[in-house]
Amino acid sequence: xxxxxxxxxMITEAIMAIEHNPVSWFEIPVSDMARAxxxxxxxxxxxLEEHEMNDLQMAWFPMSETGSGAAGSLVKGKMHLPSLxxxxxxxxxPDIESALERVKKMGGNIISTKTGIGEYGFIAFFEDxxxxxxxxxxxxxSM
Numbered sequence: 001x002x003x004x005x006x007x008x009x010m011i012t013e014a015i016m017a018i019e020h021n022p023v024s025w026f027e028i029p030v031s032d033m034a035r036a037x038x039x040x041x042x043x044x045x046x047x048l049e050e051h052e053m054n055d056l057q058m059a060w061f062p063m064s065e066t067g068s069g070a071a072g073s074l075v076k077g078k079m080h081l082p083s084l085x086x087x088x089x090x091x092x093x094p095d096i097e098s099a100l101e102r103v104k105k106m107g108g109n110i111i112s113t114k115t116g117i118g119e120y121g122f123i124a125f126f127e128d129x130x131x132x133x134x135x136x137x138x139x140x141x142s143m
Contacts, residue, residue, distance in 0.1 A: 023070040028075065030076050030082060031082060031131075033059060035130075040061075042102050043091075045102075056080075094138060096122055096123075100114070103126045111124075120140065
């Protein structure tokens, strides 16, 4: 029992020492960059910046060098295949219902509507135009 308490304390201390979120970059695979870029710019209401890197076609989400959270990109390339079963990322939004309306308007599919997750706020899931499962998160009103 003492070993479990010791491990729990070590984990707690490690978490408290973190000054930023541990994820630094994400990539969402796409098969049609123009369609995906338009979809995400409309759904999250932010511009994406197109780049080419080696054999990859990319559209970067806006980022801040000093801000918290992860930066990322849409990516079209041989090793980037859209999937409903892969890793899951969540975009923050102040209004899940409005974001889901934009998803439908842009040709995406709603997987699940706004669902409460207790003290952590609300989540919802959609399938983008490329076939990826993506989450939306709204913190509780008190945050």
